[in-house]
Amino acid sequence: MTAPAYRRLSVDQRRGQLIRTALDLFARRAPEEVSLDDVAGAAGVSRPLVYRYFPGGKQQLYEAALRSAADEVEGCFREPAQGPLTGRLSRALARYLDFVDQHAAGFKALLQGGSVVETSGTGAIVDEVRRDAAEQILRHLEIPEPGPRLRLMVRTWISAVEGASLIWLDEGKRPPGAELRRWLLDHLITLLVATAADDAQTASVLRRALELEEPDGAVASLVERVAPLLAEAVLPGGEGAEHPETGESGPGER
Helix, strand or coil: CCCCCCCCCCHHHHHHHHHHHHHHHHHHCCHHHCCHHHHHHHHCCCHHHHHHHCCCCHHHHHHHHHHHHHHHHHHHCCCCCCCCHHHHHHHHHHHHHHHHHHCHHHHHHHHHCCCCCCCHHHHHHHHHHHHHHHHHHHHHCCCCCCCHHHHHHHHHHHHHHHHHHHHHHHCCCCCCHHHHHHHHHHHHHHHHHHHHCCCHHHHHHHHHHHHHCCCCCHHHHHHHHHHHHHHHCCCCCCCCCECCCCCCECCCCC
């Protein structure tokens, strides 16, 4: 059997080609299901040539492919610091969810763990992506030295985005990406409001964000959808609420 023919490329070009080929395969199949022979065949090269560029074998190739994917994910959250905060993060989420959708198998295998090729090296890359995403969000919030509550809020949201992405991929009848993006943005707005209630730094961030918000933007949309639900609720001291001591209902404070 003759070795597959291949055109001569520079070292960087060939290495890049093998990484892109591996990424494409990992996007459609779990990493443990992809062999070096699969990568060589898809790239149109021989197995020995793959080893020439990745002497560590499949693990080294996987980590190189993962590094490339991590760079792309980190790029998803890079957005010019212009315009409403919700608009910037909506565009970032759109890019991120597109990437998740296009690399479903590899994304799930990476974040869910259990892969036969998962090592401390791959874990460090994933942790780096999470930290970078958090730093990008904090940069959009324009806080050079975030306090513990604000940092906790941002990292909580990053975890929610990651978890929701995995669940979204697992669902047989999943909502459209645009619907998930809006829900995640609503989640961030709600977290900001809840944290601002007890944290002065977050309250300052929220005020600045609201000043830039458009009248028909994401915040207005969320308020419009939530307001009727709150209006139906019976709040303490409100119309129809019972007096805490007498048990009698009466008008709220005037």
